[in-house]
Amino acid sequence: MNLPSICLSIAVGAALCGPARADAPPLPRPRPADAPAVAVIEREPSACQVRLMALAQFEPMAPRPDAGGCGAADLVRVSAIQLATGAVTVTPPAELRCEMAEQLALWIRDDAMPQFAPNMLAGIENYDSYDCRARNRVKGARISEHGKGNAIDIRAFDLAGGKVVRPTDVTVPHALRDKLREAACARFTTVLGPGSDGYHEAHIHLDLAERHNGYRICHWEVNDPGAVTVAAIPLPPARPSGLNDKSTELPSK
């Protein structure tokens, strides 16, 4: 009597085929504990990702599921901004919503890079990107735009040749920092730096938070050496949602 041929699917999608034995039916091979249960599904790039291909080196990421106010779709991990003159590395690579990554790339390419000429911009130091946490890591505060893949914190610009330029450093030329600030505030809906709330004295926070009435926050004081900042006092708690008072709206950081 001929035994039928059978196939067993295993976790990674391959199939084992062979003759069946009546006395010892073959069992699926156990899946290693750390193996993915579901194969990665190839997705069509979003329209944003298609645009980003001309601006940056990146890889698409699986969406972060909604949980506790966090979560984001159309996420990418950006490892470099592409310029005509070469790549500006992002260290470590930044996990961002594609549209935030696109604006970051445009800011670096069109706004920031020209300010460093004739020096070449070689990299930016990413202090934080996607991060499911409360604003300023304050327990009980509202979820940060970082928890939506909508924000990045930048600590420094690295120039070719090794020089590091910290945008919060008062010894960096005032005019350069002014230009960076001006362009950032024109492009992003939230910009926080020194003088904002005491949490941004050593990095610049950029995000694309959407607020009613298109309200934007640009709070980065470009100080000179010896200047005394008045910012070491954190802002009061957020107002209940639904209240429309520009003067008290709080940043998302």
Ligand SMILES: [Zn+2]
């Ligand atoms: Zn931030």
